Amino acid sequence: MDFIKKITQTDLFKITSLNSLSVLLKVGTGLITSKLLAVFVGPAGMGLAGNLRNFISSIEGVSTLGFQNGIVKYVGENENNKKELGKIISTLLIVFLAMAFFLSTLIFIFSDYFCYKIFGNNFQYSIVLKTVAIVLPWNVLSILFLSILNGLGKYNKVIYSNIIANILCVLLSFVLLFYFRTIGAFFSIVFVPVILVLVTCFHLPREIIGFRSLKFYEFDWKIVKNFSSFSLMVLPPTILSPIFKLKTRNFYLLFVGTIVSVYFYPQLIKANGRIEIKKIIWSFYKFILPVFVVGTFLVYFSRFIIVKILFTDNFLPVSDLFFWQLIGDVFGICGLILGFLLMAQKKTFHYIIIEVLAIFFLYFTSLFCIKTFGLEGVLIAQCLESLLYLIVLMVYFRKYLF
Numbered sequence: 001m002d003f004i005k006k007i008t009q010t011d012l013f014k015i016t017s018l019n020s021l022s023v024l025l026k027v028g029t030g031l032i033t034s035k036l037l038a039v040f041v042g043p044a045g046m047g048l049a050g051n052l053r054n055f056i057s058s059i060e061g062v063s064t065l066g067f068q069n070g071i072v073k074y075v076g077e078n079e080n081n082k083k084e085l086g087k088i089i090s091t092l093l094i095v096f097l098a099m100a101f102f103l104s105t106l107i108f109i110f111s112d113y114f115c116y117k118i119f120g121n122n123f124q125y126s127i128v129l130k131t132v133a134i135v136l137p138w139n140v141l142s143i144l145f146l147s148i149l150n151g152l153g154k155y156n157k158v159i160y161s162n163i164i165a166n167i168l169c170v171l172l173s174f175v176l177l178f179y180f181r182t183i184g185a186f187f188s189i190v191f192v193p194v195i196l197v198l199v200t201c202f203h204l205p206r207e208i209i210g211f212r213s214l215k216f217y218e219f220d221w222k223i224v225k226n227f228s229s230f231s232l233m234v235l236p237p238t239i240l241s242p243i244f245k246l247k248t249r250n251f252y253l254l255f256v257g258t259i260v261s262v263y264f265y266p267q268l269i270k271a272n273g274r275i276e277i278k279k280i281i282w283s284f285y286k287f288i289l290p291v292f293v294v295g296t297f298l299v300y301f302s303r304f305i306i307v308k309i310l311f312t313d314n315f316l317p318v319s320d321l322f323f324w325q326l327i328g329d330v331f332g333i334c335g336l337i338l339g340f341l342l343m344a345q346k347k348t349f350h351y352i353i354i355e356v357l358a359i360f361f362l363y364f365t366s367l368f369c370i371k372t373f374g375l376e377g378v379l380i381a382q383c384l385e386s387l388l389y390l391i392v393l394m395v396y397f398r399k400y401l402f
Helices: 002-008 011-040 042-063 066-075 082-109 111-119 123-153 154-189 192-201 221-245 252-268 273-300 305-309 314-345 348-373 376-396
Strands: none
Touching: 011 042, 011 066, 011 154, 011 376, 042 082, 042 111, 042 123, 042 154, 066 123, 066 252, 066 314, 082 111, 082 123, 082 221, 111 123, 111 154, 123 154, 123 192, 123 252, 154 192, 252 273, 252 314, 273 314, 305 314, 314 348, 314 376, 348 376
């Protein structure tokens, strides 16, 4: 009993428990939203919605210059230095908004071009792209605010923000889908960041002294330079990945991805020495990975029920693709924390090389596997890419692992 009590009192258990609640809620709201999409817009509409999400994700990465992980690092290091913290936040706010307004202008002006790339000849959806342009500044603000909270170690604030936003988003999705069908689905995706930033704004000012009196003249190019290495690590995969994965998109590994970015990544940044890093990595493999593996088994053996609940009977052929998807997800999760370790240690050159080579490997392997195995080849290629990524990182960090 003392052992169980000791475990339940750890920060990891508390964060994991709270995150589990958040994930369960997000999965629940996701089930509802997906069901609504399947019923109201069908497979074709869901495919276009996926393309839109992919586009927005790419624009987010470019507009924030890949600074998110750097924000976590430098905000965490300057948590007790309010003057420096204010300077960092002021600089980031200027950079983010400048990039957002620049990209917004481009997207708005060339909305027909982007509409064709995302929706094909359905030019009636160009209004969606114009809305994306208008909403983009809100999007980058939500990313900035959540990254700041994460850097301050306010994990509960980050998770609570996501919980509240998820509830509001599913309500909004229902209304838009019910009244506007396909275009309503697209608008529900576009307006998610607006809801998230409004929710996050309630938490952030309480956590940062003087947040409301940020001084824009404190803009510092040295701070931008410090963040540049994170841009070099994140932007190449952000730009290249959507090009190669537009039609081979991964399912989101929500639970583990959130835990690693919210809890383990800040821990890796603060870790001193090889022994402490090894302890953090193996705590992930001992406590988080087994839960995920059990979950994959449950998903696989429940795949027919899941597809029927999540979508409609028209999507049942998708159940045949679960095996390779789930195997690849396990490999991907094993390599995820090692990828974050690369960022935590600012191994910029190595991170770029590994990520870009992985994307090109996935692209060419997909071409071969699709010709050989058909649609299933896409997931086989993703599985092989995840396995290779894991092996390369295990060899690179062998001294930290063994």
